[in-house]
Amino acid sequence: MSEEEYTYVDFDTLERFMKDVMMGTGVPEEDAKVVADVLITSDKRGIDSHGVGRLMMYYARIKRGQQLSTTKITVIKDNPGTARWDAGNGMGHVVSKKAMQSAIDKAKKNGIGLVVVGNSNHFGIAGYYALMAADQGCIGICGTNARPSIAPTWSVEPMLGTNPLTIALPTDWKFHWCADHATSITQRGKIETYARIGKEAIPGWVIDENGNAATDAPVILKKMLEFKAALTPLGGIGEDLAGYKGYNYATFVEILSACLTESNYLQACLGIVNGEFVPYNLGHFFFAIDINSMIDLEKFKRITGDLLRQLANAKKAPGADHIYIAGEKEYLAYQERKNKGVPISKETQKQFLQMKQELGLDQYDFNFDVKVEKSATPGW
Numbered sequence: 001m002s003e004e005e006y007t008y009v010d011f012d013t014l015e016r017f018m019k020d021v022m023m024g025t026g027v028p029e030e031d032a033k034v035v036a037d038v039l040i041t042s043d044k045r046g047i048d049s050h051g052v053g054r055l056m057m058y059y060a061r062i063k064r065g066q067q068l069s070t071t072k073i074t075v076i077k078d079n080p081g082t083a084r085w086d087a088g089n090g091m092g093h094v095v096s097k098k099a100m101q102s103a104i105d106k107a108k109k110n111g112i113g114l115v116v117v118g119n120s121n122h123f124g125i126a127g128y129y130a131l132m133a134a135d136q137g138c139i140g141i142c143g144t145n146a147r148p149s150i151a152p153t154w155s156v157e158p159m160l161g162t163n164p165l166t167i168a169l170p171t172d173w174k175f176h177w178c179a180d181h182a183t184s185i186t187q188r189g190k191i192e193t194y195a196r197i198g199k200e201a202i203p204g205w206v207i208d209e210n211g212n213a214a215t216d217a218p219v220i221l222k223k224m225l226e227f228k229a230a231l232t233p234l235g236g237i238g239e240d241l242a243g244y245k246g247y248n249y250a251t252f253v254e255i256l257s258a259c260l261t262e263s264n265y266l267q268a269c270l271g272i273v274n275g276e277f278v279p280y281n282l283g284h285f286f287f288a289i290d291i292n293s294m295i296d297l298e299k300f301k302r303i304t305g306d307l308l309r310q311l312a313n314a315k316k317a318p319g320a321d322h323i324y325i326a327g328e329k330e331y332l333a334y335q336e337r338k339n340k341g342v343p344i345s346k347e348t349q350k351q352f353l354q355m356k357q358e359l360g361l362d363q364y365d366f367n368f369d370v371k372v373e374k375s376a377t378p379g380w
């Protein structure tokens with residue numbers, strides 16, 4: 001899609017609109033603010049696969065009763081360093097923000113905290129929660145399971161979620177080091193973005209049921225729901241490039257998310273049974289490690305900062321002009337977008353107008369040059 005087909009909308013307008021849409025579906029105001037904050041943080045960081053483009057997904061799921069707009073949290077177990085919560089099939093973002101804060105509070109008392117959450121839903125970018133810990137002087141580690149997408153090494157069947165294993169920590173750089181990514185080569189959200197903007201998936205991202213590379217993004221999304229296409233784990237197809245390493249990390253995330261919380265796992269996370277939408281019942285985990293419990297925080301930031309500077313200053317590959325560290329691209333995206341706003345694709349524009357109309361949010365005058373049509377991406 002060419003640049004002209006995007007319309008740029010400023011952060012504040014988007015955040016208010018997302019909050020109002022969530023409130024329109026029954027999400028309480030304080031919770032709607034959290035959902036909007038997680039989504040706009042994704043867009044601010046340049047992660048288009050998990051920001052405003054996902055608003056319609058939550059809207060659709062709440063409307064059809066697959067997940068609840070209110071988030072009633074039950075504490076099932078609470079210990080000094082660990083806890084297990086049930087999210088009551090409510091909003092993943094809301095319970096996750098609270099769970100990470102609880103893990104941080106435990107870490108401040110005990111050095112380390114872990115809170116696991118079950119019976120939950122899609123929580124957006126894992127980085128949001130890991131960064132909360134980094135903001136508070138901790139190392140944050142978190143993850144979630146998700147709809148079946150990744151084929152185990154030597155399989156073509158989607159079994160594991162794209163299962164991000166995300167880590168953030170503070171340094172003396174201008175931004176936190178934040179490695180926030182899936183355990184597949186790519187993730188479903190990026191294929192949804194490619195489907196929205198009419199782009200082909202990269203060969204090697206996806207294998208079809210015959211073991212061939214699939215590239216047609218809308219077809220991939222449809223086939224994945226039928227279990228006829230799967231994402232490849234980090235490392236890729238087969239063993240030559242060690243695809244089993246990504247497969248094992250994805251399995252670890254699935255186990256931590258589901259097995260401590262008695263949540264759904266593997267293909268039970270599809271959200272569809274006999275053609276009917278059912279709750280996803282996902283699990284998440286949130287670790288926080290208080291840095292001050294082991295070393296003075298400022299000293300840690302200097303040492304870490306130096307380590308990262310050495311990496312960034314390593315000899316460059318021919319043709320390469322910059323060595324990035326994790327979190328840097330997101331920091332640069334923010335610098336650009338804070339003035340320019342967030343690019344909204346035609347597909348997302350249509351969804352915005354549909355939600356605006358259905359909820360009577362007439363105060364938003366988006367000026368999009370598109371017609372309203374019901375066009376949810378397959379799988380929503």
Ligand SMILES: NC(=O)c1ccc[n+]([C@@H]2O[C@H](COP(=O)([O-])OP(=O)(O)OC[C@H]3O[C@@H](n4cnc5c(N)ncnc54)[C@H](O)[C@@H]3O)[C@@H](O)[C@H]2O)c1
Pocket residue numbers: 047049050122123124125126127144145146162163164166178179180181182183185186187189190323324325326327328329330
């Ligand atoms: N909720 C869910 O079910 C779910 C599932 C999967 C992914 N996600 C989210 O989707 C988002 C995108 O995931 P993704 O797998 O597409 O991420 P990605 O492949 O775009 O990788 C992004 C990460 O890699 C780092 N990075 C990029 N280029 C780099 C370089 N050259 N050197 C060093 N680091 C570099 C970035 O700073 C960032 O941390 C994440 O926020 C993730 O949490 C959510």
